[in-house]
Amino acid sequence: EDQVTQSPEALRLQEGESSSLNCSYTVSGLRGLFWYRQDPGKGPEFLFTLYSAGEEKEKERLKATLTKKESFLHITAPKPEDSATYLCAVQARTDKLIFGTGTRLQVFP
Amino acid sequence: DAGVIQSPRHEVTEMGQEVTLRCKPISGHDYLFWYRQTMMRGLELLIYFNNNVPIDDSGMPEDRFSAKMPNASFSTLKIQPSEPRDSAVYFCASSSRLGTYNEQFFGPGTRLTVL
Secondary structure, three states: OOEEEEEOOEEEEEOOOOEEEEEEEEOOOOOEEEEEEEOOOOOOEEEEEEOOOOOEEEEOOEEEEEOOOEEEEEEOOOOHHHOEEEEEEEEOOOOOEEEOOOEEEEEEO | OOOOEEEOOEEEEOOOOOEEEEEEOOOOOOEEEEEEEEOOOEEEEEEEEEOOEEEEOOOOOOOOEEEEEEEOOEEEEEEOOOOHHHOEEEEEEEEOOOOOOOOOEEOOOEEEEEO
């Protein structure tokens, strides 16, 4: 069965304190791994898609990387506005995405 | 573009009542997805459509749930009869193979409370 596990469930960081979020997956035939950001009371907002091991993508203070078993979302020098829940999802053989339960990130000034 | 539009944003109803959630996807998108999000189970796919045709409804929890897409610009998710355990936030998302492959754009969600 295709599965996505995110860790940690929650993360508290001081502003400027870099860290990483983990997304490990078990899927037959990965077609893509997706990272989304979700703010309270809103729908998930797309951040990145990664397609193959070794691929990296960056956006402002965020960098996503992919291996054959997991993906990391690195946050460099975070700011309070980076506080949100970060969701990871995988796409296998069909068009549907399987989501993890997310990491709730809080960045304090 | 206005993005994915969902209505209502909040719905409070009593157990046993019929609930209808509505979604307007982004114009030109040929995929539409319905999700349910709860604290316990996270974001779960209920059903998705391609070119208005249901492709996979394996996530629909029971026969009380039904979804339709009569045209490319409108979809409904109906719960009849509703139960307290249906309380959740329901999201609609759309995507297009012509853009970033399967990047899904989510609506703001409908928060459903069944008393």
